[in-house]
Amino acid sequence: MKRTLMKGNDAVVRGALLGGATHFFGYPITPASEIAHGAADLFTRSGRTFLQAESETSAINMMYGAASSGARTMTASSGPGVALMLEGLSYLAGSQLPTVIVDVQRAGPGLGNIWPEQSDYDMCCKGGGHGGFHNIVLAPSSGQEMADFAHKAFDMADAYRMTVVILSDAYIGQMMEPVALPQDVRHGARKSWAVYGDEESRSNLISSIVMSQEGLANLNMELQAKYQRAARDLTDWEEEQTEDAQLIVVAFGITARIALTAVRMLRSEGHRVGLLRPKTLFPFPQERIAELAQVGGRMAVAELNEGMMARDVERAVAGRCPVSRYNWFGGVVPSAEEMVLRMKEDLDG
Amino acid sequence: MVKHAKPKGFYDVFERKSQDFPAGETTHYCPGCGHGTVHKLIAEALVDMGLQDRTIFLSPVGCAVFGYYYFDTGNIQCAHGRAPAVGTGVARSLDDAVVISYQGDGDLAGIGTAEIVHAANRNENMAVFFVNNAIYGMTGGQMAPTTLLGQSTTTSPLGRKSEREGGPIHMAEVMSALEGPIYIERCTLSSPAGVMKTRKAVRKALTNQSEKRGFSFVEILSPCPVGWKMTPVQSRSWMASSMESVFPVKRFRDEEAAPKGNGRLPFLDDGALRDLVGAVANEVPTKVSTLSQDLGVKIAGFGGQGVMSAGILLANAAIHEGLHTTWLPSYGPEMRGGKANASVVLSSDAVGSPVVDVPQALLAMNGPSLDAFENHVVPGGLVMVNSSLISRKVERRDVRVFEAPVSDLAAEAGFLKGANIVMLALFALESGVIGIQTLKEIIPKSMKNKDLVEINLRLVDVAEEFHGRE
Ligand SMILES: Cc1ncc(C[n+]2csc(CCOP(=O)(O)OP(=O)(O)O)c2C)c(N)n1
Ligand code: SF4
Numbered sequence: 001m002k003r004t005l006m007k008g009n010d011a012v013v014r015g016a017l018l019g020g021a022t023h024f025f026g027y028p029i030t031p032a033s034e035i036a037h038g039a040a041d042l043f044t045r046s047g048r049t050f051l052q053a054e055s056e057t058s059a060i061n062m063m064y065g066a067a068s069s070g071a072r073t074m075t076a077s078s079g080p081g082v083a084l085m086l087e088g089l090s091y092l093a094g095s096q097l098p099t100v101i102v103d104v105q106r107a108g109p110g111l112g113n114i115w116p117e118q119s120d121y122d123m124c125c126k127g128g129g130h131g132g133f134h135n136i137v138l139a140p141s142s143g144q145e146m147a148d149f150a151h152k153a154f155d156m157a158d159a160y161r162m163t164v165v166i167l168s169d170a171y172i173g174q175m176m177e178p179v180a181l182p183q184d185v186r187h188g189a190r191k192s193w194a195v196y197g198d199e200e201s202r203s204n205l206i207s208s209i210v211m212s213q214e215g216l217a218n219l220n221m222e223l224q225a226k227y228q229r230a231a232r233d234l235t236d237w238e239e240e241q242t243e244d245a246q247l248i249v250v251a252f253g254i255t256a257r258i259a260l261t262a263v264r265m266l267r268s269e270g271h272r273v274g275l276l277r278p279k280t281l282f283p284f285p286q287e288r289i290a291e292l293a294q295v296g297g298r299m300a301v302a303e304l305n306e307g308m309m310a311r312d313v314e315r316a317v318a319g320r321c322p323v324s325r326y327n328w329f330g331g332v333v334p335s336a337e338e339m340v341l342r343m344k345e346d347l348d349g
Numbered sequence: 350m351v352k353h354a355k356p357k358g359f360y361d362v363f364e365r366k367s368q369d370f371p372a373g374e375t376t377h378y379c380p381g382c383g384h385g386t387v388h389k390l391i392a393e394a395l396v397d398m399g400l401q402d403r404t405i406f407l408s409p410v411g412c413a414v415f416g417y418y419y420f421d422t423g424n425i426q427c428a429h430g431r432a433p434a435v436g437t438g439v440a441r442s443l444d445d446a447v448v449i450s451y452q453g454d455g456d457l458a459g460i461g462t463a464e465i466v467h468a469a470n471r472n473e474n475m476a477v478f479f480v481n482n483a484i485y486g487m488t489g490g491q492m493a494p495t496t497l498l499g500q501s502t503t504t505s506p507l508g509r510k511s512e513r514e515g516g517p518i519h520m521a522e523v524m525s526a527l528e529g530p531i532y533i534e535r536c537t538l539s540s541p542a543g544v545m546k547t548r549k550a551v552r553k554a555l556t557n558q559s560e561k562r563g564f565s566f567v568e569i570l571s572p573c574p575v576g577w578k579m580t581p582v583q584s585r586s587w588m589a590s591s592m593e594s595v596f597p598v599k600r601f602r603d604e605e606a607a608p609k610g611n612g613r614l615p616f617l618d619d620g621a622l623r624d625l626v627g628a629v630a631n632e633v634p635t636k637v638s639t640l641s642q643d644l645g646v647k648i649a650g651f652g653g654q655g656v657m658s659a660g661i662l663l664a665n666a667a668i669h670e671g672l673h674t675t676w677l678p679s680y681g682p683e684m685r686g687g688k689a690n691a692s693v694v695l696s697s698d699a700v701g702s703p704v705v706d707v708p709q710a711l712l713a714m715n716g717p718s719l720d721a722f723e724n725h726v727v728p729g730g731l732v733m734v735n736s737s738l739i740s741r742k743v744e745r746r747d748v749r750v751f752e753a754p755v756s757d758l759a760a761e762a763g764f765l766k767g768a769n770i771v772m773l774a775l776f777a778l779e780s781g782v783i784g785i786q787t788l789k790e791i792i793p794k795s796m797k798n799k800d801l802v803e804i805n806l807r808l809v810d811v812a813e814e815f816h817g818r819e
Contacts, residue, residue: 002629005665005674005676018623018626023441046625058463061438061464062434062437064431064434065425065438065441066439067438068425068439069405073438171704174677178668181627181629195405195424197403197447198403201423205426206425207426211368212369258701260701260702264701334704335706336706337707
């Protein structure tokens with residue numbers, strides 16, 4: 001396959017179109033705007049639909065309408081915009097509508113700045129909006145994965161009737177890498193529950209209202225069962241030299257790329273270090289992390305926030321070994337050399 | 350007027366209602382409520398016009414939240430105020446659907462003002478029925494954006510006062526300020542004649558909708574006896590005496606609009622889509638080079654010197670050589686006219702970190718770049734200096750230095766902007782990580798402006814000559 005140099009923000013649009021996306025509703029925000037630019041061009045030229053909404057609130061509700069009508073629909077934004085979509089995410093979850101959101105994370109809180117952070121982790125992985133719900137959260141760490149994850153996200157969203165969040169960051173989005181685009185073009189099938197404005201679907205209702213307590217309890221249990229099914233079937237991660245590692249770094253997205261170099265550097269000096277990179281953040285590879293948490297070993301969580309994923313890792317490790325936290329924020333991205341220094345402290349300590 | 354037989358277009362039995370409330374035969378609305386009347390007018394019109402199968406009815410949040418109990422059509426329940434955005438998504442997905450957004454005044458004129466204004470302005474294919482009862486019915490009679498001055502509600506107990514709360518918002522007039530809508534009318538349910546006019550307006554809007562002529566907006570002044578603390582009879586006379594003088598009942602716009610196309614281009618099939626996005630199969634790399642270690646290159650200069658595009662060329666050349674690569678821009682406000690730099694990593698293996706803090710090679714296009722990055726270069730690394738713009742010498746003794754007046758060389762060849770190409774070509778020659786031939790093959794492929802290919806290839810020759818002389 002031909003590898004073409006492209007930005008992650010470009011790869012994700014192309015992957016999504018090949019994955020069957022037909023409707024993109026967006027609102028510009030750095031560092032995600034390039035996705036809207038690409039979608040405006042390619043969705044329009046391919047006879048799909050691109051529409052710039054008046055706000056992220058409207059964009060997510062346009063997606064609610066398109067998904068209700070059986071379309072494969074998506075948007076892309078960054079923290080401040082995704083925050084505005086949380087109301088819609090909750091309604092999508094309650095109505096069990098499939099959609100795809102790309103969050104190209106920037107640094108916060110507030111307007112913050114446009115450098116990378118991974119501080120939308122909690123917002124995206126813990127549901128984010130009101131009520132008890134979750135999104136499937138994929139964490140690409142390369143341009144290739146931006147394309148591949150977008151390509152499979154729509155099948156996943158349809159299968160689980162859930163929102164799939166592709167949780168990227170300013171570097172993964174704006175970096176250029178060689179990407180081999182997927183070859184098979186997917187299409188969404190007709191959905192038995194959607195409203196198509198025809199006789200067959202006339203009796204269908206898209207709603208998140210359940211007036212009885214028992215009925216709503218049942219819906220909640222149905223959602224939880226779905227999340228457990230997702231945990232069983234979708235949990236995905238990658239390991240690098242964890243077999244004999246005394247120190248295993250857990251990292252996702254751009255941080256995992258930096259950690260990979262750090263692991264290679266330390267291995268070349270003979271240190272037994274490894275990397276576990278979650279490719280899904282919800283469901284989270286907690287069982288594998290628990291398995292790897294050896295007495296006598298050590299884990300470290302490297303992330304561009306104040307310790308959001310570390311809390312999930314610590315819960316999985318449950319005290320079996322020490323867990324260090326390597327945190328950077330404000331848009332500060334460590335070099336591999338800095339990561340090596342932190343890891344050496346742990347190896348010595 | 351309001352017959353008690355179940356209207357056509359409603360479900361025979363309100364099964365969804367009977368799951369939530371006892372007595373599935375009647376609506377959940379209070380006696381004398383206008384919602385029931387408007388529902389009936391819409392439902393009967395849908396049947397008479399044969400639109401039930403095509404219709405998707407959007408319920409708002411408000412007393413009409415349970416619209417889906419009654420309308421025997423496709424139904425979507427929406428978040429508070431968002432129905433026009435939801436309707437936009439539906440209308441953009443289903444060319445033939447009849448989209449109805451039914452909203453109250455809190456929903457449409459309060460929390461959902463952005464959604465309604467922009468859906469109207471875009472002239473979305475939908476019919477909006479706006480039930481203006483000057484109050485928040487569902488949540489307990491609070492002030493609405495349409496509450497009249499002097500009207501007391503649970504959140505304006507002393508009466509709405511313009512100094513305190515501002516005056517009522519006139520949505521039909523707001524709609525009239527927009528170019529999008531093709532049909533705007535305000536009706537009233539205060540009298541049987543008003544109901545008949547409303548019936549007509551509903552049918553007009555639905556005709557527009559079924560013929561896909563664009564956005565129709567029907568505002569309906571409607572009684573809320575419970576919220577107003579009046580009897581149904583008092584309510585209707587208050588509407589006639591007070592509401593209608595504030596909200597004039599009239600037709601604001603009725604345009605002869607032609608059916609509106611969807612504006613979409615032809616839907617590309619799989620093959621054409623693959624071509625468009627560049628999902629090209631089976632191109633085997635011509636070469637597979639190897640590097641003994643990862644190579645981090647920092648190309649730095651000021652905005653406009655082409656450091657970003659030089660980086661992209663380098664990365665493309667690396668792909669051509671069968672290497673793995675990343676290109677990372679230093680973006681942000683500093684890019685505009687200020688400093689710019691690109692980090693490129695070349696590797697035989699999948700690249701880990703794309704961040705180049707300790708470059709093996711620095712390509713400094715101007716003085717500030719050398720100042721900023723000289724000390725970061727790895728001992729034994731390569732520092733390439735644009736001596737046209739950098740008068741000082743490299744201070745480090747533990748790096749290899751290559752100086753070239755690349756700006757002058759490019760200017761002499763007649764293309765100052767190509768200094769980046771001269772620098773890159775010299776880097777290729779000096780480092781050996783990419784072949785000069787590769788660069789020559791890549792330039793025509795990756796330059797968007799084909800007029801510049803020739804001059805850039807000439808600049809590669811200029812670099813080769815210079816390098817030969819050195
Ligand atoms: C985000 C949000 N805020 C507040 C509410 C509570 N709420 C429900 S209905 C309503 C007012 C509805 O008033 P209106 O649109 O005038 O409709 P009516 O009940 O008068 O028909 C409010 C504020 C809500 N459901 N969602
Ligand atoms: S509260 Fe008012 S708007 Fe709501 S159902 Fe009763 S009368 Fe109608």
